[in-house]
Structure formats: structure tokens, C-alpha cells
Amino acid sequence: MTAGSFIVVEGLEGSGKSTCISTISTVLKSNGVEDIVFTREPGGTSLAEKLRSILLDPGEKITPEAELLMMYASRVQLVNTVIRPALDRGSFVVGDRHDLSSVAYQGGGRSMDIQMIKNIRRSVLGDFRPDLTVLLDIDPLVGLSRVDSRGAGRDRFEQEKKDFFQRVRDTYLNEAALDSTIKVIDASRSLEDVTLNIKHAVEEFLCSRG
Ligand SMILES: Nc1ncnc2c1ncn2[C@@H]1O[C@H](COP(=O)(O)OP(=O)(O)OP(=O)(O)O)[C@@H](O)[C@H]1O
Ligand SMILES: [Mg+2]
Numbered sequence: 001m002t003a004g005s006f007i008v009v010e011g012l013e014g015s016g017k018s019t020c021i022s023t024i025s026t027v028l029k030s031n032g033v034e035d036i037v038f039t040r041e042p043g044g045t046s047l048a049e050k051l052r053s054i055l056l057d058p059g060e061k062i063t064p065e066a067e068l069l070m071m072y073a074s075r076v077q078l079v080n081t082v083i084r085p086a087l088d089r090g091s092f093v094v095g096d097r098h099d100l101s102s103v104a105y106q107g108g109g110r111s112m113d114i115q116m117i118k119n120i121r122r123s124v125l126g127d128f129r130p131d132l133t134v135l136l137d138i139d140p141l142v143g144l145s146r147v148d149s150r151g152a153g154r155d156r157f158e159q160e161k162k163d164f165f166q167r168v169r170d171t172y173l174n175e176a177a178l179d180s181t182i183k184v185i186d187a188s189r190s191l192e193d194v195t196l197n198i199k200h201a202v203e204e205f206l207c208s209r210g
Contacts, residue, residue: 004035004087005209006129007202008098010172011136012165013158014143015187016194017096020136023195024094027202037086040096041074045081048074056155064110068117071102076124084128098130100175100182105157108171109164132205134198135176136187140165143187 007024009017021038028036043052051074054060055067062070075098086093099121107114140162147158176182183201187194 004089004091004093005131005205006083006087006093006095007205008095008100008130008133009136010097010100010104010133010182011187012138012140012143012169012172014146015136015138016146016191017136019191020134020194020198021094021096023198024134024202027199028092028094028206031203031206033092035089035091037082037091037093038096039078039082039093041078041098041101042071043074044078045074047077056157058154058156058159060156062156064106064112067110068102068106068112068120071106072120072124075099075102079125079128095130098133099125100133100135100172103175104168104171108167108169109160111167114171129181131181131209132201133179133182134201135172135182135184136194137169137173137184138187140169 009020009024011017011020025036025038041048042055043049051070055062055070055074083093083095102121103114103117106112107117144158144165147154173184176184185194185197185201189197
């Protein structure tokens, strides 16, 4: 393998993103990919981790516009200092969330103008895009019940109401219908089924890139 690829995992809280990333890692390794960089958003750099702690703090009152721009500040720093250099070296990058989260959460959840968000993306990231996005689709209440069963408390986003997450879910699915690089996986199924479907999606992607 010569060139790197950027694979992103997206989905609501508790949809199984972290679990999916470990499945993707296993599939990549069993297909001969050794060099994998893992990222998360918001976060993944010194600056972006500081922004993350503010963005997730339930005690912080943040306007939707400020939230959106902090997400992009975090993302641009991560893309320019970590993701692009890793891809240029030929590494694979596996991201826990990326740009689609802003479209879904700030666009869908916060009801901000999705075209405006896409314009910001184009202005600051140009045509940089993931090669494959695995979207874990789940009923928000099922996801949140999984989060609650971990017993770690809810962050600023996790404290939103069901309507918010329903809009996020709908926007994720609308975007997936427009973009063939987004593969939707039914994350309400058993862990075994979800794992198998992720494996198929990643192997199909590896075959298609040759
Ligand atoms: N298909 C599944 N069926 C049942 N439980 C699952 C499934 N996938 C993951 N889980 C469990 O649900 C919980 C949430 O999964 P995970 O942490 O992977 O989600 P996440 O999307 O990363 O959550 P967060 O948004 O909080 O980071 C974990 O306890 C995990 O073991
Ligand atoms: Mg996680």
C-alpha cells in the first residue's frame, strides 16, 4: 500500500463509534495496513483538546455560532498538523468524528444553515474530505441508554433533549443519501452483526482503492 486513506466514524452518542474504531483497526491490520493514526474530534491536538474540554463542559454557556467556530478551529488545527501530514506519509487515519458531525449537530441539532456550514468548510479546509465515512445509525434513546449505562455522567451535548438528537440523526441520514462515500450501518443490531457489517464496508473500501 502506498497512499494513505482517511476513514471516519460518525454517529450519535452511544452509537458504538469507539467499538467500531477498534473493529476497523483489526480489519485494517488483517489486510496488511500497519501504520494507523487515530484521531478524535473535537480534539487530537494540544489546542483542540483544550477546545474540547470547553465544548463538552456542561457548565459552559456557548452560543451556536461560537460552538460552530470552535469546532472548526479544532478541526483545522487537527487536519493541518496531524491528519494531512499522516496521509502524506502514507499512513491510514481513523477519525472518531469529523466534519459531518458539524453538519449534523450544529446544522441539524442547532438548526443552523447547513449551506453556511459547508461554506465555512470549503473556506478553511478546501476540498479535504474523508475517503470513507462509516455512519452508525441508531435511535437516540437507545444510544443514550448505552451512554448512561457506562455511568460517567452526561457532557454538554449529551444533556440535550430527544428532539435535538432526532434532528441530528435525520441530518446524518440526509447527508448520507447525498454522498456515496458515507456508508450507513444499523447500529441497533447486535454487536456481532454490527461488527460484521463494518468489516464488509471496510473491506469493500480497501478493494475499491486497489
Ligand atoms: N451493537 C451494540 N449492541 C449493544 N451494545 C453496544 C453495541 N455497540 C456498542 N455497545 C456498547 O454501548 C456502549 C457505547 O458504545 P461506544 O462507547 O462504542 O459508543 P460511542 O459512540 O463511542 O459513544 P460516545 O459517543 O459516548 O463516545 C459501550 O458500552 C459498548 O460496549
Ligand atoms: Mg466513543
